Amino acid sequence: MSGLLLPAQGLLFDNDGVLVDSEPSVVRSWSRWAVDSGLDPDEVMAAVPGRRAADTVALFVKPEDVEQSTALITRYELEDVAGTLAVPGVLDLVAQLADVPWAVVTSGVRELAAARLLAAGVPAPDVVVTAEDVVMGKPHPEPYLTGASRLGLPPGELIVLEDSPSGVRAGLAAGATVLGIGETALVSEAPAVVRDLTGARWTSDGLLLPDAALLRRP
Known part of the structure:
Protein backbone atom coordinates (compact mmCIF):
# COMPACT_ATOMS: atom_id res chain seq x y z
CA MET A 1 0.00 0.00 0.00
CA SER A 2 1.43 3.37 -1.00
CA GLY A 3 1.44 6.30 1.39
CA LEU A 4 1.85 6.20 5.16
CA LEU A 5 -0.71 4.71 7.55
CA LEU A 6 -0.72 6.04 11.11
CA PRO A 7 -2.77 3.59 13.23
CA ALA A 8 -5.26 5.32 15.54
CA GLN A 9 -8.81 5.39 16.84
CA GLY A 10 -9.17 9.17 16.88
CA LEU A 11 -7.59 12.55 16.19
CA LEU A 12 -6.55 15.61 18.20
CA PHE A 13 -6.09 18.68 16.01
CA ASP A 14 -4.29 21.86 16.89
CA ASN A 15 -6.21 24.75 15.34
CA ASP A 16 -4.00 27.51 13.93
CA GLY A 17 -1.72 26.21 11.19
CA VAL A 18 -3.38 22.78 11.21
CA LEU A 19 -7.11 23.28 10.66
CA VAL A 20 -7.10 26.99 9.82
CA ASP A 21 -4.54 29.28 8.19
CA SER A 22 -4.61 32.31 10.46
CA GLU A 79 -11.09 42.01 15.01
CA ASP A 80 -9.02 40.28 12.32
CA VAL A 81 -10.56 36.86 11.71
CA ALA A 82 -12.36 37.57 8.43
CA GLY A 83 -9.59 36.31 6.13
CA THR A 84 -9.04 32.99 7.94
CA LEU A 85 -9.03 30.02 5.54
CA ALA A 86 -9.12 26.27 5.99
CA VAL A 87 -5.75 24.55 5.56
CA PRO A 88 -5.76 22.54 2.28
CA GLY A 89 -7.32 19.12 2.71
CA VAL A 90 -8.98 19.92 6.03
CA LEU A 91 -12.57 20.22 4.82
CA ASP A 92 -12.32 16.90 2.93
CA LEU A 93 -10.80 15.12 5.94
CA VAL A 94 -13.22 16.51 8.52
CA ALA A 95 -16.14 15.39 6.32
CA GLN A 96 -14.90 11.80 6.81
CA LEU A 97 -14.99 12.00 10.62
CA ALA A 98 -18.72 11.79 11.36
CA ASP A 99 -18.31 8.62 13.43
CA VAL A 100 -14.69 9.18 14.48
CA PRO A 101 -13.68 10.62 17.89
CA TRP A 102 -11.88 13.90 17.23
CA ALA A 103 -11.21 17.14 19.05
CA VAL A 104 -9.61 20.54 18.65
CA VAL A 105 -6.87 21.28 21.18
CA THR A 106 -5.72 24.87 20.83
CA SER A 107 -3.63 27.38 22.74
CA GLY A 108 -6.16 30.04 21.73
CA VAL A 109 -9.04 31.23 23.88
CA ARG A 110 -12.47 29.74 23.21
CA GLU A 111 -13.99 32.80 21.55
CA LEU A 112 -11.09 33.20 19.12
CA ALA A 113 -10.93 29.49 18.26
CA ALA A 114 -14.66 29.44 17.49
CA ALA A 115 -14.42 32.61 15.39
CA ARG A 116 -11.55 31.28 13.28
CA LEU A 117 -13.19 27.89 12.70
CA LEU A 118 -16.39 29.64 11.65
CA ALA A 119 -14.59 32.06 9.32
CA ALA A 120 -12.76 29.15 7.67
CA GLY A 121 -15.91 27.05 7.32
CA VAL A 122 -14.53 24.24 9.49
CA PRO A 123 -17.23 22.61 11.64
CA ALA A 124 -16.32 22.52 15.33
CA PRO A 125 -16.35 19.08 16.96
CA ASP A 126 -18.13 18.33 20.24
CA VAL A 127 -14.82 18.49 22.11
CA VAL A 128 -12.80 21.72 21.93
CA VAL A 129 -10.02 22.24 24.48
CA THR A 130 -8.89 25.87 24.75
CA ALA A 131 -6.58 28.03 26.86
CA GLU A 132 -9.26 28.39 29.53
CA ASP A 133 -9.48 24.61 30.06
CA VAL A 134 -5.93 23.96 31.27
CA VAL A 135 -3.55 25.16 33.94
CA MET A 136 -0.41 24.45 31.89
CA GLY A 137 -0.29 25.25 28.18
CA LYS A 138 1.81 23.62 25.46
CA PRO A 139 4.58 22.35 25.46
CA HIS A 140 3.18 20.80 28.65
CA PRO A 141 1.14 17.67 27.80
CA GLU A 142 -1.92 18.80 29.80
CA PRO A 143 -3.87 20.16 26.79
CA TYR A 144 -3.59 16.88 24.87
CA LEU A 145 -4.13 14.73 27.94
CA THR A 146 -7.32 16.75 28.53
CA GLY A 147 -8.44 16.22 24.94
CA ALA A 148 -7.82 12.48 25.15
CA SER A 149 -9.69 12.26 28.45
CA ARG A 150 -12.70 14.08 27.03
CA LEU A 151 -12.77 11.74 24.05
CA GLY A 152 -12.56 8.78 26.43
CA LEU A 153 -9.51 7.30 24.71
CA PRO A 154 -5.92 6.67 25.85
CA PRO A 155 -3.46 9.14 24.26
CA GLY A 156 -1.62 6.21 22.68
CA GLU A 157 -4.65 5.52 20.50
CA LEU A 158 -4.80 9.08 19.17
CA ILE A 159 -2.92 11.11 16.56
CA VAL A 160 -1.97 14.67 17.46
CA LEU A 161 -1.75 16.95 14.41
CA GLU A 162 0.54 19.92 15.11
CA ASP A 163 2.51 22.57 13.26
CA SER A 164 4.62 24.12 16.04
CA PRO A 165 7.61 22.54 17.82
CA SER A 166 5.95 23.46 21.13
CA GLY A 167 2.78 21.62 20.21
CA VAL A 168 4.70 18.63 18.89
CA ARG A 169 6.52 18.36 22.22
CA ALA A 170 3.16 18.49 24.02
CA GLY A 171 1.74 15.69 21.91
CA LEU A 172 4.79 13.48 22.32
CA ALA A 173 4.87 14.10 26.06
CA ALA A 174 1.21 13.07 26.24
CA GLY A 175 2.10 9.73 24.66
CA ALA A 176 0.24 10.23 21.38
CA THR A 177 1.34 9.57 17.82
CA VAL A 178 2.30 12.98 16.43
CA LEU A 179 1.96 14.15 12.82
CA GLY A 180 3.68 17.41 11.93
CA ILE A 181 1.85 19.77 9.58
CA GLY A 182 3.77 22.17 7.32
CA GLU A 183 7.43 23.00 6.85
CA THR A 184 7.75 24.56 10.32
CA ALA A 185 7.19 21.09 11.76
CA LEU A 186 10.37 19.86 10.07
CA VAL A 187 12.39 21.57 12.82
CA SER A 188 10.34 19.73 15.46
CA GLU A 189 10.62 16.19 16.77
CA ALA A 190 7.57 15.02 14.82
CA PRO A 191 8.43 11.57 13.36
CA ALA A 192 6.24 12.20 10.29
CA VAL A 193 5.54 15.53 8.60
CA VAL A 194 3.16 16.42 5.76
CA ARG A 195 2.94 19.60 3.71
CA ASP A 196 -0.78 19.85 4.52
CA LEU A 197 -3.76 17.50 4.73
CA THR A 198 -4.49 17.26 1.01
CA GLY A 199 -5.43 13.68 0.19
CA ALA A 200 -5.45 12.53 3.83
CA ARG A 201 -7.98 9.74 4.31
CA TRP A 202 -9.49 8.17 7.41
CA THR A 203 -9.66 4.37 7.27
CA SER A 204 -10.83 1.72 9.72
CA ASP A 205 -7.19 1.36 10.78
CA GLY A 206 -6.27 5.03 11.15
CA LEU A 207 -5.07 7.97 9.07
CA LEU A 208 -3.70 7.26 5.59
CA LEU A 209 -1.42 9.95 4.16
CA PRO A 210 -0.53 10.12 0.46
CA ASP A 211 3.10 10.01 -0.64
CA ALA A 212 2.71 13.38 -2.36
CA ALA A 213 2.02 15.15 0.94
CA LEU A 214 4.88 13.63 2.92
CA LEU A 215 7.85 15.82 3.83
CA ARG A 216 9.28 13.32 6.34
CA ARG A 217 8.60 9.67 7.09
CA PRO A 218 9.16 7.92 10.46
Whole structure:
Protein backbone atom coordinates (compact mmCIF):
# COMPACT_ATOMS: atom_id res chain seq x y z
CA MET A 1 0.00 0.00 0.00
CA SER A 2 1.43 3.37 -1.00
CA GLY A 3 1.44 6.30 1.39
CA LEU A 4 1.85 6.20 5.16
CA LEU A 5 -0.71 4.71 7.55
CA LEU A 6 -0.72 6.04 11.11
CA PRO A 7 -2.77 3.59 13.23
CA ALA A 8 -5.26 5.32 15.54
CA GLN A 9 -8.81 5.39 16.84
CA GLY A 10 -9.17 9.17 16.88
CA LEU A 11 -7.59 12.55 16.19
CA LEU A 12 -6.55 15.61 18.20
CA PHE A 13 -6.09 18.68 16.01
CA ASP A 14 -4.29 21.86 16.89
CA ASN A 15 -6.21 24.75 15.34
CA ASP A 16 -4.00 27.51 13.93
CA GLY A 17 -1.72 26.21 11.19
CA VAL A 18 -3.38 22.78 11.21
CA LEU A 19 -7.11 23.28 10.66
CA VAL A 20 -7.10 26.99 9.82
CA ASP A 21 -4.54 29.28 8.19
CA SER A 22 -4.61 32.31 10.46
CA GLU A 23 -0.95 33.30 10.05
CA PRO A 24 -1.57 36.67 8.30
CA SER A 25 -4.01 37.64 11.05
CA VAL A 26 -1.65 36.45 13.79
CA VAL A 27 1.26 38.46 12.38
CA ARG A 28 -0.83 41.60 11.96
CA SER A 29 -2.43 41.38 15.39
CA TRP A 30 0.70 40.55 17.37
CA SER A 31 2.77 43.13 15.48
CA ARG A 32 0.14 45.73 16.32
CA TRP A 33 0.22 44.66 19.96
CA ALA A 34 4.03 44.77 20.03
CA VAL A 35 4.17 48.28 18.62
CA ASP A 36 1.48 49.47 21.03
CA SER A 37 3.48 47.92 23.88
CA GLY A 38 6.80 49.46 22.80
CA LEU A 39 8.26 46.06 21.83
CA ASP A 40 10.08 44.62 18.82
CA PRO A 41 7.44 42.87 16.64
CA ASP A 42 9.96 40.29 15.37
CA GLU A 43 10.99 39.36 18.91
CA VAL A 44 7.37 39.02 19.97
CA MET A 45 6.41 36.96 16.90
CA ALA A 46 9.25 34.52 17.59
CA ALA A 47 7.61 33.71 20.94
CA VAL A 48 4.01 33.32 19.71
CA PRO A 49 3.75 29.89 17.98
CA GLY A 50 2.34 27.09 20.14
CA ARG A 51 1.81 29.24 23.24
CA ARG A 52 -1.30 30.58 24.91
CA ALA A 53 -1.60 34.35 24.46
CA ALA A 54 -1.31 34.91 28.20
CA ASP A 55 1.91 32.86 28.31
CA THR A 56 3.41 34.90 25.46
CA VAL A 57 2.30 38.19 26.99
CA ALA A 58 3.85 37.19 30.32
CA LEU A 59 7.26 37.01 28.65
CA PHE A 60 7.14 40.72 27.81
CA VAL A 61 5.09 42.63 30.39
CA LYS A 62 5.00 43.00 34.15
CA PRO A 63 2.92 40.38 36.01
CA GLU A 64 0.34 42.99 37.03
CA ASP A 65 -0.18 43.93 33.36
CA VAL A 66 -0.63 40.43 31.93
CA GLU A 67 -4.42 40.27 32.22
CA GLN A 68 -5.01 43.66 30.57
CA SER A 69 -2.42 43.04 27.83
CA THR A 70 -3.87 39.59 27.09
CA ALA A 71 -7.33 41.10 26.73
CA LEU A 72 -5.89 43.62 24.26
CA ILE A 73 -4.22 41.05 21.98
CA THR A 74 -7.35 38.89 22.11
CA ARG A 75 -9.42 41.89 20.95
CA TYR A 76 -6.97 42.61 18.14
CA GLU A 77 -7.13 38.99 16.95
CA LEU A 78 -10.93 38.86 17.13
CA GLU A 79 -11.09 42.01 15.01
CA ASP A 80 -9.02 40.28 12.32
CA VAL A 81 -10.56 36.86 11.71
CA ALA A 82 -12.36 37.57 8.43
CA GLY A 83 -9.59 36.31 6.13
CA THR A 84 -9.04 32.99 7.94
CA LEU A 85 -9.03 30.02 5.54
CA ALA A 86 -9.12 26.27 5.99
CA VAL A 87 -5.75 24.55 5.56
CA PRO A 88 -5.76 22.54 2.28
CA GLY A 89 -7.32 19.12 2.71
CA VAL A 90 -8.98 19.92 6.03
CA LEU A 91 -12.57 20.22 4.82
CA ASP A 92 -12.32 16.90 2.93
CA LEU A 93 -10.80 15.12 5.94
CA VAL A 94 -13.22 16.51 8.52
CA ALA A 95 -16.14 15.39 6.32
CA GLN A 96 -14.90 11.80 6.81
CA LEU A 97 -14.99 12.00 10.62
CA ALA A 98 -18.72 11.79 11.36
CA ASP A 99 -18.31 8.62 13.43
CA VAL A 100 -14.69 9.18 14.48
CA PRO A 101 -13.68 10.62 17.89
CA TRP A 102 -11.88 13.90 17.23
CA ALA A 103 -11.21 17.14 19.05
CA VAL A 104 -9.61 20.54 18.65
CA VAL A 105 -6.87 21.28 21.18
CA THR A 106 -5.72 24.87 20.83
CA SER A 107 -3.63 27.38 22.74
CA GLY A 108 -6.16 30.04 21.73
CA VAL A 109 -9.04 31.23 23.88
CA ARG A 110 -12.47 29.74 23.21
CA GLU A 111 -13.99 32.80 21.55
CA LEU A 112 -11.09 33.20 19.12
CA ALA A 113 -10.93 29.49 18.26
CA ALA A 114 -14.66 29.44 17.49
CA ALA A 115 -14.42 32.61 15.39
CA ARG A 116 -11.55 31.28 13.28
CA LEU A 117 -13.19 27.89 12.70
CA LEU A 118 -16.39 29.64 11.65
CA ALA A 119 -14.59 32.06 9.32
CA ALA A 120 -12.76 29.15 7.67
CA GLY A 121 -15.91 27.05 7.32
CA VAL A 122 -14.53 24.24 9.49
CA PRO A 123 -17.23 22.61 11.64
CA ALA A 124 -16.32 22.52 15.33
CA PRO A 125 -16.35 19.08 16.96
CA ASP A 126 -18.13 18.33 20.24
CA VAL A 127 -14.82 18.49 22.11
CA VAL A 128 -12.80 21.72 21.93
CA VAL A 129 -10.02 22.24 24.48
CA THR A 130 -8.89 25.87 24.75
CA ALA A 131 -6.58 28.03 26.86
CA GLU A 132 -9.26 28.39 29.53
CA ASP A 133 -9.48 24.61 30.06
CA VAL A 134 -5.93 23.96 31.27
CA VAL A 135 -3.55 25.16 33.94
CA MET A 136 -0.41 24.45 31.89
CA GLY A 137 -0.29 25.25 28.18
CA LYS A 138 1.81 23.62 25.46
CA PRO A 139 4.58 22.35 25.46
CA HIS A 140 3.18 20.80 28.65
CA PRO A 141 1.14 17.67 27.80
CA GLU A 142 -1.92 18.80 29.80
CA PRO A 143 -3.87 20.16 26.79
CA TYR A 144 -3.59 16.88 24.87
CA LEU A 145 -4.13 14.73 27.94
CA THR A 146 -7.32 16.75 28.53
CA GLY A 147 -8.44 16.22 24.94
CA ALA A 148 -7.82 12.48 25.15
CA SER A 149 -9.69 12.26 28.45
CA ARG A 150 -12.70 14.08 27.03
CA LEU A 151 -12.77 11.74 24.05
CA GLY A 152 -12.56 8.78 26.43
CA LEU A 153 -9.51 7.30 24.71
CA PRO A 154 -5.92 6.67 25.85
CA PRO A 155 -3.46 9.14 24.26
CA GLY A 156 -1.62 6.21 22.68
CA GLU A 157 -4.65 5.52 20.50
CA LEU A 158 -4.80 9.08 19.17
CA ILE A 159 -2.92 11.11 16.56
CA VAL A 160 -1.97 14.67 17.46
CA LEU A 161 -1.75 16.95 14.41
CA GLU A 162 0.54 19.92 15.11
CA ASP A 163 2.51 22.57 13.26
CA SER A 164 4.62 24.12 16.04
CA PRO A 165 7.61 22.54 17.82
CA SER A 166 5.95 23.46 21.13
CA GLY A 167 2.78 21.62 20.21
CA VAL A 168 4.70 18.63 18.89
CA ARG A 169 6.52 18.36 22.22
CA ALA A 170 3.16 18.49 24.02
CA GLY A 171 1.74 15.69 21.91
CA LEU A 172 4.79 13.48 22.32
CA ALA A 173 4.87 14.10 26.06
CA ALA A 174 1.21 13.07 26.24
CA GLY A 175 2.10 9.73 24.66
CA ALA A 176 0.24 10.23 21.38
CA THR A 177 1.34 9.57 17.82
CA VAL A 178 2.30 12.98 16.43
CA LEU A 179 1.96 14.15 12.82
CA GLY A 180 3.68 17.41 11.93
CA ILE A 181 1.85 19.77 9.58
CA GLY A 182 3.77 22.17 7.32
CA GLU A 183 7.43 23.00 6.85
CA THR A 184 7.75 24.56 10.32
CA ALA A 185 7.19 21.09 11.76
CA LEU A 186 10.37 19.86 10.07
CA VAL A 187 12.39 21.57 12.82
CA SER A 188 10.34 19.73 15.46
CA GLU A 189 10.62 16.19 16.77
CA ALA A 190 7.57 15.02 14.82
CA PRO A 191 8.43 11.57 13.36
CA ALA A 192 6.24 12.20 10.29
CA VAL A 193 5.54 15.53 8.60
CA VAL A 194 3.16 16.42 5.76
CA ARG A 195 2.94 19.60 3.71
CA ASP A 196 -0.78 19.85 4.52
CA LEU A 197 -3.76 17.50 4.73
CA THR A 198 -4.49 17.26 1.01
CA GLY A 199 -5.43 13.68 0.19
CA ALA A 200 -5.45 12.53 3.83
CA ARG A 201 -7.98 9.74 4.31
CA TRP A 202 -9.49 8.17 7.41
CA THR A 203 -9.66 4.37 7.27
CA SER A 204 -10.83 1.72 9.72
CA ASP A 205 -7.19 1.36 10.78
CA GLY A 206 -6.27 5.03 11.15
CA LEU A 207 -5.07 7.97 9.07
CA LEU A 208 -3.70 7.26 5.59
CA LEU A 209 -1.42 9.95 4.16
CA PRO A 210 -0.53 10.12 0.46
CA ASP A 211 3.10 10.01 -0.64
CA ALA A 212 2.71 13.38 -2.36
CA ALA A 213 2.02 15.15 0.94
CA LEU A 214 4.88 13.63 2.92
CA LEU A 215 7.85 15.82 3.83
CA ARG A 216 9.28 13.32 6.34
CA ARG A 217 8.60 9.67 7.09
CA PRO A 218 9.16 7.92 10.46
